[in-house]
Amino acid sequence: MFTSLKRTIRIGIKSFARNIGINIATIFIITLVILLFSLLFIFNSASKILIAGIQEKVDVSIYFNEDALTENIMEIKSVVSQIPEVKNVEYVSKEEALDKFIERHKEEPILIESITEIGDNPFLASLNIRVLEASQYSQVTSLLENGSFKNLINKIDYYQRKPVIDRIFSIISAVNRGGFATALVLCLVSVFIAFNTVRIAISNMGEEISVMRLVGASDKFIKAPFLIQGAVCGIISALIAFILIFSFSYAITSKVKVLAPDVSVLGLFISNVLFIFLLQIAVGVSLGIFSSLIAVRKYLKI
Amino acid sequence: MILLDNVSKIYPNRSLSGEPITALENVSFKVGKSEFISLSGRSGAGKTTLLRLILGQEAPSSGRILFDSYDISEIKKSEICHLRRRIGTVFQDYKLFPTKTTYENISYIMEVMGADDEEIKRDVPYILDLVGLTERACNFPKELSGGEKQRLAIARALIHRPEVILADEPTGNLDPYHTSGIIRLLLKINDLGTAVILATHDKEVINKIRKRVITLENGRVARDDEKGRFML
Numbered sequence A: 001m002f003t004s005l006k007r008t009i010r011i012g013i014k015s016f017a018r019n020i021g022i023n024i025a026t027i028f029i030i031t032l033v034i035l036l037f038s039l040l041f042i043f044n045s046a047s048k049i050l051i052a053g054i055q056e057k058v059d060v061s062i063y064f065n066e067d068a069l070t071e072n073i074m075e076i077k078s079v080v081s082q083i084p085e086v087k088n089v090e091y092v093s094k095e096e097a098l099d100k101f102i103e104r105h106k107e108e109p110i111l112i113e114s115i116t117e118i119g120d121n122p123f124l125a126s127l128n129i130r131v132l133e134a135s136q137y138s139q140v141t142s143l144l145e146n147g148s149f150k151n152l153i154n155k156i157d158y159y160q161r162k163p164v165i166d167r168i169f170s171i172i173s174a175v176n177r178g179g180f181a182t183a184l185v186l187c188l189v190s191v192f193i194a195f196n197t198v199r200i201a202i203s204n205m206g207e208e209i210s211v212m213r214l215v216g217a218s219d220k221f222i223k224a225p226f227l228i229q230g231a232v233c234g235i236i237s238a239l240i241a242f243i244l245i246f247s248f249s250y251a252i253t254s255k256v257k258v259l260a261p262d263v264s265v266l267g268l269f270i271s272n273v274l275f276i277f278l279l280q281i282a283v284g285v286s287l288g289i290f291s292s293l294i295a296v297r298k299y300l301k302i
Numbered sequence B: 001m002i003l004l005d006n007v008s009k010i011y012p013n014r015s016l017s018g019e020p021i022t023a024l025e026n027v028s029f030k031v032g033k034s035e036f037i038s039l040s041g042r043s044g045a046g047k048t049t050l051l052r053l054i055l056g057q058e059a060p061s062s063g064r065i066l067f068d069s070y071d072i073s074e075i076k077k078s079e080i081c082h083l084r085r086r087i088g089t090v091f092q093d094y095k096l097f098p099t100k101t102t103y104e105n106i107s108y109i110m111e112v113m114g115a116d117d118e119e120i121k122r123d124v125p126y127i128l129d130l131v132g133l134t135e136r137a138c139n140f141p142k143e144l145s146g147g148e149k150q151r152l153a154i155a156r157a158l159i160h161r162p163e164v165i166l167a168d169e170p171t172g173n174l175d176p177y178h179t180s181g182i183i184r185l186l187l188k189i190n191d192l193g194t195a196v197i198l199a200t201h202d203k204e205v206i207n208k209i210r211k212r213v214i215t216l217e218n219g220r221v222a223r224d225d226e227k228g229r230f231m232l
Helices: A002-018 A020-057 A070-082 A094-104 A109-118 A134-145 A158-203 A206-214 A219-259 A265-271 A273-300 B047-054 B080-084 B102-113 B117-130 B146-158 B176-191 B203-209
Strands: A060-064 A086-092 A126-131 A153-156 B002-011 B021-031 B036-040 B062-067 B087-090 B164-168 B195-199 B212-217 B220-225
Touching: A002 A020, A002 A219, A020 A158, A020 A219, A020 A265, A020 A273, A060 A134, A070 A086, A070 A126, A070 A134, A086 A094, A094 A109, A126 A134, A134 A153, A158 A206, A158 A219, A158 A273, A206 A219, A206 A273, A206 B080, A219 A265, A219 A273, A265 A273, B002 B047, B021 B047, B021 B062, B021 B220, B036 B047, B036 B176, B036 B203, B047 B062, B047 B164, B047 B195, B080 B087, B087 B146, B102 B117, B102 B146, B117 B146, B146 B164, B146 B176, B164 B176, B176 B195, B176 B203
Parallel strands: B036 B195, B036 B212, B087 B164, B164 B195
Antiparallel strands: A060 A126, A060 A153, A086 A126, B002 B021, B002 B062, B212 B220
16 A cells, blocks of 8 residues: 555656656646636735725715704714614714814815804714615615604715715626626636646657556556646646745735725735635646546546 | 457448458467467458457457456456456557656556565566666667567566466567577466467467467468468
8 A cells, every 4th residue: 555655656756757848838827727716816805805995985974954952963873873784873073074174174275264264163063874785875864864853954965975886886796796707717718728738748648548558557556646747736836826926916015005005915915825825736736636537537448 | 268269350441332341250269378379370360459359458249258267358447457467468569658768667567566666676677687678777668779679568578477478479570589589588488387379470480489370361260280380
């Protein structure tokens, strides 16, 4: 048992070394497949973070009339907080709204000046509401509009922003769906190409495999070294892909940060490093072994 | 040990109007343990087909081939390797492993048989010396001459001490000097108890051996003589 295992590994590695040219081609293709899988994983994670970030930014503000009392507003706040779809509610008083405005426009003295000119605080107290899912905004707003305190409400800015919100969410779902379809097609194509490369590599050995049968080698004895060879190709490909993905993440992290401050590609890579590595090894080894197995079978008929 | 019982092999003719090609027709004979049989006949007489059937490379169209208790004509694909390990074959076109060295071509057979590393280290150099290929141990088949390839093919057929050796024109590419060496080797192995079926159309070889000769003509057994001579 031990002898045959040792022998199998030795024959497999020797055969790998002797057919190095075609094996390099195989490794190259399998590496590409693994890279594709890994990039899909990273893009998928990054886009999830991006989507979560956008969702976080979407909110609905309810502005109250000048005469609305703070305790009334706090009462409404506690009612709204109890709606299960609502994620959180934030109260912004008149003063806070003014401070925020000044803070945001401190570089623009004309605006600040015009505010002081008015003398009075022109801002209204408001509640900023965030819900768990975008589709729930309309439910929450209609609830408030028809509630008992609708005479306290000056305006709900949901309707002004509705087209924007709707568009963001339709884009997100389209990107998700399109990305998935593209990924699926790419994966199928790449697996097919990898399989074909291994098949060509083994077809060079077709004659030899038939002779092995003729001198009395069992199917298992013939197949095993090819499986080892496939596995070696897979492991080497996975290691190459791992290094490439790491360098890639390292290189683009700062550039992505500019576009999307929430996403750290390198951070994503590091926090999932074990999963990525296992994914790569699994894709590489199973592709190598599975393709070899199918390719060898053809020559075992004699 | 080997019994052919009314064996026929008919190949389909690929040309449109052609009749099927009969390679063997009602061939029956018996090969005893440690018998030496020369199979003679012109090219196309059916010698190679006969050996292919015995090795289980093809199934007969009709008739039975028995190897001890195995019925080769009905053997299962998964069992055929056990049968083949009891046979040593020298193929007409050698069928060496192109990606293995001379040494590995032989040691592979022993690995297939499940021999341990020490046996391999002991037996392979011995057989290489016997066929005069010690100097070529690390060369690949494409680096060998025709005669060297043929001697390697013979060494590969002998190494695992099979019960029967099927040799298809093993002297086809050899000069008279090497030819008589190979024949002496086959006779010696036969003396040690291995049956030999030697297919050849070489008159000199058959006349020198002076053992049983089966002559095939158009797929039929034309003669079967103890201590026969080459006849056409």
